[in-house]
Amino acid sequence: MRGTDDASRRSTHRPGRSTARIPVYPRVPTGPLRLPSTSFAGRPRVPEDPGAAEATTTPHTLPRLVSADPALPPDAGSVPVEPVPPGPGDGDVRDDRDQDAGERERLRARAEHFSPEDEVLAAARERAAEHGIVPVGVGAAAALTFLAAAGRARAVVEIGTGAGVGTISLLRGMPREGLLTSIDTEVSHQRLTRVSCAEAGFGSGRVRMITGRALEVLPRLSDSAYDLVLVDAATVEYPLYLTEAIRLLRPGGVVVLDNVCWTGRVTDPARRDAISAALRETVRMVRTDERLAPLLLPLSDGLLCASLLG
Template sequence: MSAHTLQITPELINYLHEHSIQEPDLLKALREETVKTFEAAPMQISPEQGQFFRFLLQTMNAKNVLEIGTFTGYSAICMALALPDDGHVTCCDLSYDWTRMAVKYWELMHLNKKITLHLAPAINTLQSLIDNNQQNTYDFAFIDADKPNYSNYYEYSLQLVRSGGVIAIDNVLWGGEVINPENQNKNTLAIHELNNKIAQDDRVTICMLPIGDGLTLARRK
């Protein structure tokens, strides 16, 4: 037991990966191809975060998942692998270039029937889901997209996720910049404002975890 969170070194990360990550070969190949292909590769979630999602969704017996921000599809695969045969992941993204790689690996892993991609502004897709009476139908939502819209995505997710469902928000520690008062970048400010908002939101029970770039879990009451 410890009263403080352990400072994670690169050596400990390697140990964690060796003793915790159950990553199929094709999923690892996607992660590595993303790093080789895109300068934006750091946007990809970490392997331990993907493993955590698989564990969490299986523990929740989740069937219906919403992802806001898909990139090259690593997180969508992690979540789809955790779902039963009749489970489904609805993905929102704008980039054809990034998601073209995602679709390739979804097909290679025979997960394309469990994943639907909407290439459009996420707010439009989320509003369309509400217009089609999808409120309270999702077990889990993962927000990992453009930061200035984080608060909007959170509010939409609260409508779409069922009572008892969970909303996960990525990058909530933002490389440590959330505690830097001199950083007035719009992305940093948007994340900091949402962190403050969620901390005071009596509609949810929350837990902020120092995994990856920081992950908040908000369970809708």
């Protein structure tokens, strides 16, 4: 495994707090998770994900949106709205709603491509396609840059390096002294990302590549030491990545999970496969965890975000 830190860095350095040294990656055995015991009361919680299985329309709910563009994901769930006042006839009410749904779809398509990509990211996407890697979408990439910039993310973990689209997007938002730790099982993917990063003007000192299974690497990263964690690797493992990500984040830090709509399968109650089940469980965990402020961004294939309160 590459990129492990020596023992001398283990006890003193906390990424996100210092600008001079890289985050701790101690060679400690995997132990029980040390999750904060603090409870954040006062915010009402939803008991379950209505978007996971809601297929019917109620008087207070818009029907699920169906995209005219097959590349766009369907809505992650029904959209609560004010009750529609009675019109001259039922048909008029339904027409209003259809128009509203069309506007929402147009807005979503515009949001997806609001920040156009440059040639560097286009080249990284091409590299990904050549090697059968699915990178984060255009809208999701812009969101990653935004979130890294807004949070001044100095210490970032990326679970699933791929060919570097997510890596470059994150680095572009991070301050110059920031360090991104990127984990992937495939060293060949990490080599592609090195090429992509070099083309984007990011030297090797900005990214610490760790080759290995995420669930073996993550427990060795320090608690409460990271500003942002991007989850984009083995989808069936998302619930476990989320648990690890919460442990890694400092208060105010953000976890971002890509592909939570899984091209509409997550909201289809007929889908009983392991990936859909894992994603539904992940969404449920994010929505019900009182330590988190959740946000689902309808970009790309669904970008689920949560900030650690406290």
